[in-house]
Amino acid sequence: MLPVKVFATPVKQEINVSQHYDVAAVRRNFPATENVVYLDAGLQTPLSLQVKEGIERYLQEAFETAGPKRVWLNRVESTREKVAAFLGAAPHEIAFTKNTSESMNIAANALPLRAGDKVLMIEGDHPNNAYAFLNLQKKGVVIECIPMAEVVNADSFRPFIDERTRAISMSQVTFHAGHRFDVASVGSLCEQTSLYFVVDVMQGIGVVPIDAKAMKATFIGSGTHKGLLVPQGLGLLYWDSAKIELEPAYMAAASLANPPADFIARADNMALPPSASRFELGNFNIPAIHGLSAAIDLINGIGIEKIQSHCFDLGDYLIHHLDELRIGLVGPRERQHRAPHIYVVALPAGEWLEYFTECGIRVSPERDGIRVSLGMFTTTADIDRLIEAIRARNVPSTQARTALLSKLG
Structure with missing residues (x-):
């Protein structure tokens, strides 16, 4: 495993993650987010209650009347x-x-x-x-x-x-x-x-x-x-x-x-x-x-512009914490040139993907690292769990590392 260097005294910076809509309410529409830290919307999003109900409407009609x-x-x-x-x-x-x-x-x-x-x-x-x-x-x-x-x-x-x-x-x-x-x-x-x-x-x-x-x-x-x-x-x-x-x-x-x-x-x-x-x-x-x-x-109902802004803010929050850990971002950093919701962290996928899975964090391997992809349901707490998992893998004390992993669930 290639070690990720964590600095004891990172540069302090306040990041204000704005609330463009009631994310907690939106998140309740995606039950899978309660079972896993879902940072893989760029692969496929979890099923929402609304989409499930739409499909079930079709199934019920097909079942009862043959359509x-x-x-x-x-x-x-x-x-x-x-x-x-x-x-x-x-x-x-x-x-x-x-x-x-x-x-x-x-x-x-x-x-x-x-x-x-x-x-x-x-x-x-x-x-x-x-x-x-x-x-x-x-x-x-x-x-x-x-x-x-x-x-x-x-x-x-x-x-x-x-x-x-x-x-x-x-x-x-x-x-x-x-x-x-x-x-x-x-x-x-x-x-x-x-x-x-x-x-x-x-x-x-x-x-x-x-x-x-x-x-x-x-x-x-x-x-x-x-x-x-x-x-x-x-x-x-x-x-x-x-x-x-x-x-x-x-x-x-x-x-x-x-x-x-x-x-x-x-x-x-x-x-x-x-x-x-x-x-x-x-x-x-x-x-x-x-x-x-x-x-x-x-x-x-939420507004596509608000979803975009929410993901941009979360991206800023993620980049800030990666900077604290001196971990690189593979793609563009500036909002003008980056997607609001897709970020590839410069951690070797072969060495980190299984670890994140063990921590209950869903991400994807990509060409040059680990892809973190956000959705309308993603919160700062999800980002925090990811950062805590990265820190935990580099804590020298087994007891401290175990405590952090326990916190991750």
Whole structure:
């Protein structure tokens, strides 16, 4: 084990963690937070009472009546409207998918790219964004990656754009270090240079406000099991409906403008609708959509800006205590460039992950350390427990260390 040096007389500094909403009340909606110090919202959030009730409503109706299908489909459209408002888009620009990976693959294959065309990405971005485009290399599409940096904006991409460049694809927030990139400036650059712009917002959605129109994105893809609080198996796709030339790589009856009432496929009935339903294949994940409707209501009831501010304040609190311990932060420190809720602590995951698990603290291993990811339910007490666990591992006295671990529960 590599020791973490703890200084006996750290620099004193007062950190004021503001209360933007009643966090204790919100926390009661997430019972798992009473059983574990949950600092892993960047992997998946615990199930909330509201989402559980939404899914149970579906299950009860399915159990008792075998399903009021028309009622369920109406709720799908109602949830589509909620998602659209949440992203600053129109309902007809929202499609439901299975996950982020499917959304990004739909986007990549809808772009009218030919052999020799170039797509720009960021080196080390999430693989489920990257592989969707790397797979196009077999068609002769060129994928070029710009360097990963603490700050990525329009100026980062500009030198790499040439006459062959057709698109840029990137994440809004990185999963491995909590960078928050300037996607708005990149979107403006794409608009100026007539490039398609594809954005993966999976790590930011539900915590970071998203305005699809201000982002000037062609496509925005995301899953829902992190900031949107829903179990795995549901994704979202925003499509700029002004880009009517973009068509799906696959089709089903549900993709058509006029699905055949007699369920007979005809070559003269292939017209696509002017909506994002052209990218759907039908048979929605209806229970998850019930859950998503409840989740958006919960988030809107608190306020996305307040959730973001709460997580920023907690991040400041965490960084302060890491500084006291002289432990590094892998990603950016400044609010302007960091995600409010994702922090990678420079502790070797192979040496610390199991220890944190033994202490009842849920975190994730990442490329260069331990990822601490916050949610609307996280408190300063959760951060304190993490810091106490780090201190406990470095207390030389076995008795003192045991006492601290006992305090951690």
